[in-house]
Amino acid sequence: MFKVAVAGASGLLGRALVRELAAGTDWQVVSTAFSRVGAGQVPLDVRDARAVDAFVAGEAPDAIVIAAAERRPDVCEHDPAAARALNVDAVRSIAAAARRRGAWVLSISTDYVFDGAHPPYRPDAAPNPLNAYGRSKLEGERALLDATDNALVLRLPLLYGPIVDWQESAVTSLVPAIRASARADAAPAVMDAWATRYPTFTPDVAFVIRELLTRWADGNAVCGIAQWSGDEPMTKYDIAQRIARALGIEAQLVAQTAPTDATPRPRDCHLDSGRLEALGIGRRTPFDAGIRAVLDAFMRDGATP
Structure with a gap:
């Protein structure tokens, strides 16, 4: 039976992938996690090269998906060594172990490998990351492709989806401020209207x-x-407006039209998806439908904004 290992299965994307594979295939799926190890998951610190070797040798997967990463730009900026350990060194270790096994590897990367000045970006466009996060992910791409020819880097932009807390995605992290701004005595919520x-x-x-x-x-x-x-295409201000509509509230929102983040971020890193579209691969859920599903499910389970 075809066997897939998912490293980082407790995270936002890892959970979605495990659900998709369980519902849509009869493959054997081995899920690993580090800080939030759930039922049926294998504890694994992907930064530990020996542990990675032992895991791959013992499980013998046919394919490995690396969804584990340090994805927070501010954290990467303040501790680039820790970001590199997860975003670069761990990828290299997994790729080397996979090569010895003959397994295919898919590693998740980011649109932040680009500077945002000349979108849209094709896969072969010259990278130019503006911050430590983007630099670490670009180095991780190169580590993977240098270690094995049997691999794919999959670059993705801002993600949102089913969550375990509001802060899991930069999209849903806006919800508490949006909700608070709707109170009569509250100050407006300032939302970035500069970056797309x-x-x-x-x-x-x-x-x-x-x-x-x-x-x-x-x-x-x-x-x-x-x-x-x-x-x-949306700014965070646009996203906040649509979240407010989905919540059915009259939020007080103010557009911030100049960049204010301490960590530099690109203005528009639109990724060209043409390579996968040409293969007939892909699916897109309209944002309004997707965010409504996320909000409804999270609040139905007892959360309050």
């Missing part, structure tokens, strides 16, 4: 990854670099 993002639904990404895994299982592996992105 392309929020992408994690169940759609999971579907894309399943299709890529299917191609590998069928002997038609996609290797090198590919990209997938939602196609609705």
Whole structure:
């Protein structure tokens, strides 16, 4: 039976992928986690090269998906060594172990490898990251592709999807401030209206990854670099307006039209998804439908904004 290992299965994308594989395939899926190890998951610190070697040798997966990463730009900026350990060194260790096993590897990367000055960006566009996060992810891409030819870097933009807390995504992290701004005595919530993002639904990404895994299982592996992105351009101000509508509240929102983040961020890193589209791979859920599903499910389970 085809066997897939998902490293970082407790995170936002990892959970969506495990659900997609469980629902859409009869493959054997081995899920690993580090800080939030759930039922049926294998504890694994992907920064520990020996532990990675032992895991791959023992489980013998046919394919490995690396969803573990340090994705917070401010954290990466303040501790680039820790970011590099997870975003670069761990990828290299997994790739080396996979090469010895003959397994295909898919590693998640980011639109932040680009500077945002000349979108849209094709996979072969020259990277120019503006911050430590983007630099670490670009170095991780190179570490993967230098370690094995049997691998794919999948670049993704801003992600949102089913969550365990509001802060899991930069999209849903806006909800508490949006909700608070609707109170009569509250100050408006200031939202960035400078940078354009392309929020992408994690169940759609999971579907894309399943299709890529299917191609590998069928002997038609996609290797090198590919990209997938939602196609609705929005600033965080736009996102906040649509979240407020989904919540049915009259939020007080103010557009911030100049960049204010301490960590530099690119203005518009729109990823060209043409390589996967040409292969007939892809799915896009409209943002309004996706965010409504996320909010409804999270609040139905007892959360309060």
